[in-house]
Amino acid sequence: xxxxxxxxxxxxxxxxxxxxxxxxxxxxxxxxxxxxxxxxxxxxxxxxxxxxxxxxxxxxxxxxxxxxxxxxxxxxxxxxxxxxxxxxxxxxxxxxxxxxxxxxxxxxxxxxxxxxxxxxxxxxxxxxxxxxxxxxxxxxxxxxxxxxxxxxxxxxxxxxxxxxxxxxxxxxxxxxxxxxxxxxxxxxxxxxxxxxxxxxxxxxxxxxxxxxxxxxxxxxxxxxxxxxxxxxxxxxxxxxxxxxxxxxxxxxxxxxxxxxxxxxxxxxxxxxxxxxxxxxxxxxxxxxxxxxxxxxxxxxxxxxxxxxxxxxxxxxxxxxxxxxxxxxxxxxxxxxxxxxxxxxxxxxxxxxxxxxxxxxxxxxxxxxxxxxxxxxxxxxxxxxxxxxxxxxxxxxxxxxxxxxxxxxxxxxxxxxxxxxxxxxxxxxxxxxxxxxxxxxxxxxxxxxxxxxxxxxxxxxxxxxxxxxxxxxxxxxxx
Numbered sequence: 001x002x003x004x005x006x007x008x009x010x011x012x013x014x015x016x017x018x019x020x021x022x023x024x025x026x027x028x029x030x031x032x033x034x035x036x037x038x039x040x041x042x043x044x045x046x047x048x049x050x051x052x053x054x055x056x057x058x059x060x061x062x063x064x065x066x067x068x069x070x071x072x073x074x075x076x077x078x079x080x081x082x083x084x085x086x087x088x089x090x091x092x093x094x095x096x097x098x099x100x101x102x103x104x105x106x107x108x109x110x111x112x113x114x115x116x117x118x119x120x121x122x123x124x125x126x127x128x129x130x131x132x133x134x135x136x137x138x139x140x141x142x143x144x145x146x147x148x149x150x151x152x153x154x155x156x157x158x159x160x161x162x163x164x165x166x167x168x169x170x171x172x173x174x175x176x177x178x179x180x181x182x183x184x185x186x187x188x189x190x191x192x193x194x195x196x197x198x199x200x201x202x203x204x205x206x207x208x209x210x211x212x213x214x215x216x217x218x219x220x221x222x223x224x225x226x227x228x229x230x231x232x233x234x235x236x237x238x239x240x241x242x243x244x245x246x247x248x249x250x251x252x253x254x255x256x257x258x259x260x261x262x263x264x265x266x267x268x269x270x271x272x273x274x275x276x277x278x279x280x281x282x283x284x285x286x287x288x289x290x291x292x293x294x295x296x297x298x299x300x301x302x303x304x305x306x307x308x309x310x311x312x313x314x315x316x317x318x319x320x321x322x323x324x325x326x327x328x329x330x331x332x333x334x335x336x337x338x339x340x341x342x343x344x345x346x347x348x349x350x351x352x353x354x355x356x357x358x359x360x361x362x363x364x365x366x367x368x369x370x371x372x373x374x375x376x377x378x379x380x381x382x383x384x385x386x387x388x389x390x391x392x393x394x395x396x397x398x399x400x401x402x403x404x405x406x407x408x409x410x411x412x413x414x415x416x417x418x419x420x421x422x423x424x425x426x427x428x429x430x431x432x433x434x435x436x437x438x439x440x441x442x443x444x445x446x447x448x449x450x451x452x453x454x455x456x457x458x459x460x461x462x463x464x465x466x467x468x469x470x471x472x473x474x475x476x477x478x
Contacts, residue, residue: 005066008109008110008112009110009111009112013110014110017110019067020066020067020070021106023067023070023071023074024070024071024074026071027070027071027072027073027074027075027078028074028075028078030075030078030079031074031075031076031077031078031079031080031081032078032079032083034075034078034079035078035079035080035081035083035419036419037086037088037419037420038082038083038086038087038088038089038419038420038421038422039082039083039089039416039419039420039421039422040079040080040081040419041417041418041419042417042419043416043417047080050076050079050080051076051080054072054073054075054076055072055073055076082094082422083096084096084439084440085440085442086440087440087442087443087444087447087448087450087451088420088421088422088447088450088451088454089421089422089440090421090422090423090424090436090437090438090439090440090451091422091423091424091435091436091437092424092437093234093261093262093288093291093437093439094437094439095290095291095292095293095294095295095439095440096294096439096440096442097290097294097295097296098294098295098352098356100351100352100355101294101295101296101348101349101351101352102296102348103351104347104348104350104351104352105296105347105348107347108343108344108345108347108348109343111344113343113344114341114342115128115147115333115336115337115341115342115343115344116320116333116334116337116339116340116341116342117320117321117330117333117334118330118331118333119330121333121344124344124346124347125331125333126331127344127346127347127350128147128336128344128346129331130350131346131349131350131353132144132145132146132147132301132346133145134353135287135301135303135349136301136303136304138267139267139279139280139282139285139303139305140280140303140304140305142305142307143303143304143305143306143307144303144304144307144310145287145301145302145303145304146301146302146304146310146336146337147300147301147336147337147342147345147346148298148300148301148302148337149297149298149300149339150261150288150290150297150298150299150300151181151183151259151261151286151288151300152181152183152186152187153300153302153338154261154286154287154288154300154301154302155181155183155184155187155228155257155259155286156183156186156187156190156191157284157302157338158187158226158228158257158284158286158302159172159174159184159187159188159191159193159226159257160187160191160312160313160338161284161304161309161310161312161313162226162255162257162283162284163191163193164309164312165223165255165309165312166223166224171193171194172193172223172224172225172226172255173193173194173196173197173218173220173224173225173226174188174193174194174196174197174225174226174228175196175197175198175199175211175214175215175225175226175227175228175254176196176197176198176199176227176228177198177199177200177201177205177206177207177228177229177230177240178198178199178200178201178206179201179204179205179206179230179233179235179238179240180206180228180230180233180259181230181233181234181259181261184196184228184259197214197218199211199214201240204233204235204236204238204389204428205230205233205238205239205240205241206229206230206240206241206245208241208244208245208248211227211245211248212248212252215227215248215252215254216252221253222253222254223253223254223255224253224254225252225253225254225255226254226255226256226257227245227248227249227254227255227256227257228257228258228259229242229245229256229257229258229259229282230258230259230260230263231258231259231260231262231263231264231266231275231276231279232259232260232261232262232263232264232392232393233262234262235395235397235426235427235428235435236388236389236392236395236397236426236428236435237262237263237391237392237393237394237395237437238392239263239275239276239392239393240258241278242258242276242277242278242279242281242282243277243278243281244278245278246278246281246282249281250281255283256281256282256283256284257282257283257284257285257286258279258282258284258285258286259286260276260279260285260286260287261286261287261288261291261300262288262291262292262393263275263276263292263393264276264285264286264287264288264292265289265291265292265293265361265365266292266365266393267279268292268358268361268362268364268365269362269365269366269369270362271366272365272366272369275392275393282305283304283305283306283309284302284303284304284305284309285302285303286300286301286302286303287300287301287302287303288300288301289301289349289352291439292365292368292393292394292439293349293352293361294352294364294439294441295348295349295352296348298345299345299348299349310335310336311335313335313336313337313338314332314334314335315334315335316334317334320333320334320340321333321334364441367441368394368438368439368440368441368443369391369393369394371394371438371443371448372391372393372394372395372396372436372438373390373391374445374448375396375436375438375448375451375452376390376391376396376398378448378449378452379396379398379452382452382456383401384400384401384456385398385399385400385401385452385455385456386398386399386400386401388428388429388433394437394438394439395435395436395437395438396435396436396438397426397428397433397434397435398433398434398436398455399431399432399433399434400455400456405427405431405432408425408432408433408434409425409432411434411455412424412425412434415454415455420454421451421454421455423435423436423451423455424436424437434455436451
């Protein structure tokens with residue numbers, strides 16, 4: 001057998017990684033230059049063709065060697081990426097990660113701790129315990145939090161804990177607003193719970209009067225119902241009236257979960273955290289720092305008011321948490337997740353918290369929220385566009401005046417095909433809207449003007465092949 005390839009860990013790992021990192025960074029740079037914008041031009045067929053040409057055969061009989069493979073595939077991925085670091089890539093809750101967080105993520109990959117037993121992750125175990133408790137304390141001073149892959153897993157865990165918290169272990173009935181994230185309904189299905197009751201949200205937020213009516217009509221003993229409110233809706237970034245909803249839950253003996261995957265980042269802001277008034281009254285809260293936390297995915301958490309609720313996840317596997325090992329003081333990690341093997345995603349979060357502090361993160365949150373208000377003002381002042389509403393967080397909904405829904409959908413797809421801008425879409429109040437989700441703290445006023453100009457320009461670029469990327473005066477060079 002020939003000499004095995006070098007490993008990333010150990011004392012020699014950094015020496016092996018050094019030249020490979022240089023290759024990867026060069027490929028990221030050349031790939032971004034080849035893309036020339038927020039999205040690759042040409043649409044799905046053109047992108048797929050370029051990927052196939054660069055990578056086939058996927059499993060060659062003899063390998064190309066690490067440098068060629070890394071250079072080719074990283075360049076191809078970067079050239080074909082939707083890049084959230086581009087100011088004109090603003091469709092989704094898909095943040096550009098901070099460089100320091102990505103560097104920490106590299107270290108986590110090189111060390112490769114597995115967060116399912118202490119003997120696989122000694123330092124990471126303690127780091128996770130410290131950071132999760134500190135983040136939970138932002139909501140519940142005596143609470144705790146679990147690391148998840150994101151909002152979807154956190155919402156699923158919240159439903160599971162609600163089900164297990166019932167003394168009778170009977171079914172829990174979920175009540176969600178019509179504005180709630182789809183993962184809540186899906187979680188109820190996965191857990192075999194009854195079909196959720198959907199409460200109207202006529203103004204984009206859950207209607208407390210309608211919730212009161214629904215809880216009254218359903219009846220049932222305390223603990224029968226779980227109400228899921230939202231702090232930062234996917235479509236418009238709206239925040240439900242949390243305090244009123246918490247009052248109703250207390251009156252009806254219902255458990256309260258708040259999906260704050262988007263809006264939870266406001267906790268870092270000294271001025272905007274007041275938008276989350278009432279969040280501390282929730283039994284469980286979903287957080288997601290690969291949104292308003294600028295982390296590489298994944299970086300989700302589920303915060304719980306009562307740490308005893310987490311005992312429902314306790315599980316035994318002798319090879320991971322034998323009773324005598326636990327009694328001897330080895331921390332038990334198996335009840336900290338529904339997953340077994342999992343990455344130390346807490347490292348990048350911990351590094352970011354230490355590097356920026358509350359003030360630094362709060363400034364980033366305030367900056368992107370201010371950007372959203374600035375963009376909304378541009379839209380509102382433009383005679384060719386209509387603004388949905390003043391942004392609640394950093395999402396702006398707008399549409400060309402008098403445009404049809406089909407025209408708006410076609411406009412968005414044409415921008416995607418040209419690779420010039422990435423805008424989302426949302427159907428609210430019976431109409432379709434373009435959606436700009438501003439999460440890039442490096443976006444400048446000229447970029448916002450460019451985004452609006454592209455949405456207003458007649459379509460002239462070809463829809464296949466290497467469409468040109470337009471540079472608008474005043475925008476950041478890309």
